[in-house]
Amino acid sequence: MKIVAVVGARPNFMKIAPLMWEIRRRHDIQAYLVHTGQHYDARMSQLFFEELGIPRPDVNLEVGAGTHAVQTAEVMKRFEPVLHEQKPDAVLVVGDVNSTLACALTAAKRDVPVAHVEAGLRSFDRSMPEEINRVVTDAISHWLFVSETSGLAHLRREGIADARVYFVGNVMIDTLLVSRQRSESSPVLEELDLADRPYAVLTLHRPAGVDDPEVFGGLLTAIQRLQRELPVVFPVHPRTRKALDGRALPRNLRLTDPLGYLDFLKLMAHARLVLTDSGGIQEETTVLGVPCLTLRSNTERPATIEQGTNQLVGLDPERIITAALQVLAAPPQQRRVPEKWDGRAAKRIVDILARTEGETHGSTAAHPRHRRAPEGAVVL
C-alpha cells in the first residue's frame, strides 16, 4: 500500500513521528511524506524532524502564512499535483490544522480515500478554525482514527458509519512515552536556572487569548500575580511574539523562543503547574501527571478533565489566579491515563490501514464514493 502522509504545523510533527517509525519498520506499506510549509521557522518545524527522527519530507510545498482562505487554498493548489504524480492508495492526515483540512479536501475530491488521525474531537465552538477543520475533515474521511472515547459518540451523532471509526488511542502519547527518558538529558532546567525549584510553564497562541489586546493584557496581569509565588517560563509562539511587541512585561517573566520537543517535554514533566491554550499540552500533562489549567472556555479533549489533571479556567484573570493558587496549595494529584494512551496507537493505525487496503480497491462497498445510502435516499 502506498500512502501520502501530510504534515504542516508544529502539532502535526509529534503525531506523524510514530506513524512514520511504524511504516518504516514494515514491508506492506510505504509512505511519501509531504510538508505543506504552513510552519516554516526552524524552531517550529525542522528541529522536530531532527529530534524525533522523522524522515526528511519528500516534498515541501512552502505555503507559509496567509489568511485562512489563502493558506488553505494554497495548500490545495500545491497538493493536487502531488496526488496526480504519486497516485497513492490513501492520504493520511493528522490533527486539525489548516493543512489537515486542505489536503483531506483535495484528496477526497480526487477520489483518494483519506485517513484522519485524531478524528471525532469536538469543542462545539465554531469560532475556532480548528473546529471547522475537524468537522469537515471527519465528514470526508474514509478511516477515522479516534484518540479518546468522546470521539466515538460525536462521530456517531454526525451520522458516520461505525464501520469506518476505529478507537486506536493517542499517537502523540506514543511519541511522549518513547521520548520521556531521552528528554531527561536536556539541559533546559539548568539553562533557565530552574533545577530543583518549583516553577510554572505558560504557553499561549490561540487568537482568542492573544489577538485582543485587552484579553491578552488581562492574562499577563494574572501571570504577574502568579510570579509572586513561583517563576513562570513562557516559550513564545511567533504569533504571540507579535502581540508582545511594545508591551511592558511582568518582571521576571522568563521568555524563551519556541522550545524543541525534548526540552519542552522535560520542562513540562518537572513543572509544578502548566497554563496553556494548547490542545496537545492538555493531553501531555495528563499522562505526565502535572496539573494543567486550560486558558479556554471549552476543550475538545474532555478525557483530560474527566480522567486527567486538566481544569478549564477560561480567560478571566481572577479565575486563573484563584485556580492556580489552589493547585499550588494542594498535594500532587493522582493521575489516571485515558484508555489506549499506551504507546501503541500508531501500530494499531498502520495495522488497520494495511489490512483494509484491499477493500478500498477490491470492493466498491468500502470505497468512500460508494457508501451505503441512508434510509430515504433515492438510489438506483
Ligand code: UD1
Ligand atoms: C496553527 C494551527 C493551530 C496550532 C498552531 C500550533 C491552524 C488553523 N492553526 O496556528 O491549530 O495549534 O498552529 O503552532 O492551522 N509563524 C511564523 N513562523 C512559523 C509559523 C507561523 O512566524 O514557523 C507566524 C505566521 O506568519 C502567522 C502566525 O505565526 O503570522 C500564525 O501562524 P499560522 O500557521 O497561521 O497559525 P498558528 O496560530 O500557528
